[in-house]
Amino acid sequence: MPIQKPIKRNQLRIYLGKKYYRLKRYWAWYTDEKKYAKKKEESKLKYVIFTHKTPLLRQLKNVDMWLQHNKVTNLNIASKCLNEIVLKPGETFSYWRLLGNTNKHKGYVDGMILHYGKVTTGTGGGLCQLSNLIYWMTLHTPLSVTERYRHSYDVFPDSKRNQPFGSGATCAYNYLDLQIKNETNQTYQLVVYLTDTHLVGEWRVEAPPTRTYEVYEKEHWMTQSTGAVMQDITRFIEKYIT
Numbered sequence: 001m002p003i004q005k006p007i008k009r010n011q012l013r014i015y016l017g018k019k020y021y022r023l024k025r026y027w028a029w030y031t032d033e034k035k036y037a038k039k040k041e042e043s044k045l046k047y048v049i050f051t052h053k054t055p056l057l058r059q060l061k062n063v064d065m066w067l068q069h070n071k072v073t074n075l076n077i078a079s080k081c082l083n084e085i086v087l088k089p090g091e092t093f094s095y096w097r098l099l100g101n102t103n104k105h106k107g108y109v110d111g112m113i114l115h116y117g118k119v120t121t122g123t124g125g126g127l128c129q130l131s132n133l134i135y136w137m138t139l140h141t142p143l144s145v146t147e148r149y150r151h152s153y154d155v156f157p158d159s160k161r162n163q164p165f166g167s168g169a170t171c172a173y174n175y176l177d178l179q180i181k182n183e184t185n186q187t188y189q190l191v192v193y194l195t196d197t198h199l200v201g202e203w204r205v206e207a208p209p210t211r212t213y214e215v216y217e218k219e220h221w222m223t224q225s226t227g228a229v230m231q232d233i234t235r236f237i238e239k240y241i242t
Contacts, residue, residue: 025175029097041086042084044189044204045187047208048203049188049203049209050141052201053133054133054199057072063112067121071126073108075129075194078130079199082134084190089184090182093181096171097174111127114128134180135168139215142184144181147179148178149171167217189203190203
C-alpha cells in the first residue's frame with residue numbers, strides 16, 4: 001500500500017488534537033482493565049531469547065550531527081527508565097506509561113523528530129530508535145504486539161541496512177504508544193543499555209526458548225513521492241521454526 005501524504009492541519013488544530021488524544025490516553029491508562037508492567041528486577045533472567053543493537057551515531061542527509069549527539073543523551077535517560085522491566089504473564093508493557101513525558105526537567109534535550117513528514121526538532125527527540133529496537137526484538141519472541149504505529153517515511157539510508165523497511169515503531173507522547181502483552185506462561189525481562197557506540201537491547205526469559213523467529217521482507221518496491229524517495233513493503237512475514 002503506498003504511503004499517504006500527511007493531512008495538512010493548522011497549528012491550532014494540531015495543538016488541540018494533541019491535547020485531546022493525550023487526555024484520551026490518560027483516561028485509558030486508568031480506566032481500562034489492562035495490567036501494566038511496572039516492576040524492575042536487578043537480577044537478570046537466565047536466558048536471552050533475542051538481542052539486537054543499533055549504532056548511536058549515523059550521518060543522515062540534511063541532519064546536523066549535534067542532533068545525533070543530543071539523541072544519545074535522550075536515549076541514555078530513557079533506557080535507564082526501561083532497563084530491567086519485568087513483563088509477567090498477563091501484563092502489558094506500555095512504552096509511554098513507563099517513560100512518562102520527555103520534558104527538560106528530566107534532563108531531555110532537543111533531538112530529531114518527524115513531524116508531518118518532515119524532519120524537525122523537539123525535546124526528547126530521537127527516542128524512536130529505542131521504540132524501534134524494542135519492537136524489532138519483540139517480533140522475535142512469543143510476546144504479542146498489541147499497539148504499534150509505523151513511521152510516515154524512512155529517513156535512514158539503504159546502505160548497511162540489516163532490517164526490512166517498515167519495521168520500525170514510531171512514538172509520540174503519549175498517543176502513539178508501543179504496547180506489548182505477555183500472553184505466555186513465562187516471565188520476560190527487557191534489558192536496554194548504551195555502550196560507547198551502540199544502543200543494545202535484550203529480551204530475557206526464565207526458561208530456555210523452544211522456538212526461533214525469522215522476520216523478512218517480501219515484494220519490496222520504491223516510489224517517488226513529493227520529491228523524496230519513499231519506501232514501502234506489501235507484506236511482513238513472520239515465521240517461526242520449532
